[in-house]
Amino acid sequence: MFPLFDLSLHLNGFQMKKAKAEIRKIVTFTEKEHAEFVAYKKQEIVNYHLENNPFYSNLFGMNPFTRWEDVPVLNKKNLQIPLQERISKEYSLKQCYVNKTSGSSGTPFIFAKDKYCHALTWASNMYRFSWYDIDFNTSYQARFYGIPMDFIGNKKERLKDFLSHRFRFSIFDLSDVVLEGFLNHFKTKKFDYINGYTSSIVLFAKFLQQKNIVLKTICPSLKVCMVTSEMLFEADKILLEKQFGIPIVNEYGASELDLIAFQSRSVGTEGEWQVNSETLFVEILDENNQVLPYGQEGRIVITSLFNKAHPFIRYDIGDIGLLDEKSTLQKPILKKLVGRTNDVAVLPSGKKAPGLTFYYVTKSIIEDDGKVKEFLIKQTKIDSFDIEYVSENELNWEQIQKIEQAIALYLEPNLHFKFIRRNTLKRSNRGKLKQFTSLL
Template sequence: MFSIFDLSLQLNAFPIKKAKSDLDKIVALYPQEKRQFIENQKQAIVEFHLENNPFYQKLAGSKEYKNWEDLPVLNKTNLQSPLESRLSKGFSTKNCYINKTSGSSGTPFIFAKDKYAHALTWASNMYRFGWFGIDFNRSLQARFYGIPLDFIGYKKERFKDFLSKRFRFPIFDLSDAVLEKMLKKFQNTKFEYLNGYTSSIVLFAKFLRKRNLILKDICPTLKVCMVTSEMLFEDDKKLLETQFGIPIVNEYGASELDLIAFENPKNEWQINSETLFVEILDENNKVLPYGEEGRIAITSLFNKAHPFIRYDIGDIGILDERSTLEKPILKQLIGRTNDIAILPSGKKSPGLTFYYVTKSIIEDGGNVKEFIIKQRKIDSFEIEYVSENELDLVQIQKIEETIALYLEPNLHFTFIRKNTLERTARGKLKQFTSFL
């Protein structure tokens, strides 16, 4: 018998029953069989698009497929053409799942998935959440996400939340008065899990710490918390574990693909090798060995409507040395390729390193709730922050000294105290932005 979530997918012509059954078979494969399945599927999806997708034929320069590493690396710039020109034969905007990326990489675009591929995405989500006893048809979710503010978009999102057993906490205003209301909702609701943007959930945990409260004591039905879309730093993870009293799971996904990596119960950031194939590439598009840092390129193994083959998602990461083809493990997600700080000495540093160094000092006293860093000139940065009290000269000096030690001296900072920080239309907080 279908439950409401499965039924809503089925009614929209997403074959969730078949997708779940097929995924179960892939998961059950022995390692050798899984390796063979991945190689077969890689070949099948490339051959399909070379045969049926004029956009991909043009990109590849030929209909012949010989060697995987000779295939072009697809990037977001390639995808900024009308969607209709990128669809495979037999697919249209009428018979596909259509959506738009969030644009957190700076280059949003519209994409398509065929209905079976989209059903597989949901089957893969359900499978992974199931590791922690979460059932999308029965478990109630406390959702920390943005929401469209126009009337139709708002109502549509609320209806989707109802079908998906989710209660959404809009995150554009996270003042203490709003957090207090959230707390009351947890007292009166049998939530089983939290899911949402890292920065918002961390802010809620800081509020609980200030009040000396553990969320599990307030809402005993809670089992787990999944954070997504923004970096989860180790000290924030400890804070969440302490204040929530439940396991914290780090997820990494992309709307145009699927869940890419999901922390398993052994604390490994396990890559989804059932529906995706992940590579780490150097600047010449050559595959790097496990343990080396490079650009993350992902192949969607089932999407026939639109090619995502060796797709450079715009992130930098490392696959663990213990990885195998059938069970790759993400050792580290370093950040986005467009979030690099370029310094006067010529040194390049991932913007998140910069953010992390500042974070270790700026949050020490618990005064600062949130902050973001903007690079305006090669030697000039703005730090916008939300706090109860303004940063004093001693704190500012300490931040400047630490950055000089970790990065380089003679950088200039402007500190701007704000009531709220700007977020993207979807509610994400961009921790570091370079305007160079």
């Protein structure tokens, strides 16, 4: 089969051949070579942004860069200013990959990657998926994700799906009737793997359990299932393995960074969450920004070693976790991750929608001026929701209309929403802000 996926990335300015070669080179480093590589890239990326990025040099302050431990920790609130004010002088937005974070932590913002950095992200993904004999150019993906509902956005995603050799199951409605339709596709299509949001895939597995069906028996071509974006609990993993009849792989990533951790298939480390040490440098910090030793739980802080368009240096991603005591600089193992869970909304029609559906709804109020700082959504009754938000100004009638139209489009009409502006939002005792919670 002609490598359409690689070709589509190449035509969009992503140097995939070079990026794949760089990843292949990094993974063959000796332990000493890897340590030298990380030390060099950390110094290089800080110095680059100090020289070329006024936003970062202002954040850094007047002190010269001498010790890594003195490099300031960047958080999401720092980034809630217009993107044009955060981008490096040598880059324009046209030269970058630009996207929005999901806001799953409640703090959305727009970010940029230079195109080579984003090519490395794809090369890193391809490398890890290949551990399970998955090739993005040839393997057929059953994709459990959302999709834009506007005509142009929808068509763009469908074109991407075609070029990426995947079939998309829209997760905005997961009622039994819709899940029956999903099942029919697995009976007629030769999928190689499943990839998508954890909660949606778990709901599909529960549907299969009710019907006493093992997915592999009706779709023998299936090899593996990768779940992402939300926590995978052990009970759900057992359910998925039983109902799908294939290995379940848990990945942890962030759109503004890269794939952060991916379950290993190597003998002796099988099932362990191997941290991406090729394009990222991951630290665990305490509340005073001090580095914690392996085995101690703290804030996950990540440096993107290659992104010259936008600084993600000692970036506090908003999650809590710990690295295994047997971790090394070259092979860090993420032993525990706290956070990224989402409830499921049950609607008056009987429709079920995962909490991440609200990412697509709240996209309508995420603007590049950073005025809406944080938000969370609570389901208080089967037809009623509270949207609490922190913003410089009250949402106006036009903005509320826009949100309500998006809600009717992505969920269903005749739902009731109360908009509550607050100075701060209540967080968990670990500092996490859960974007969606059902109180039913």
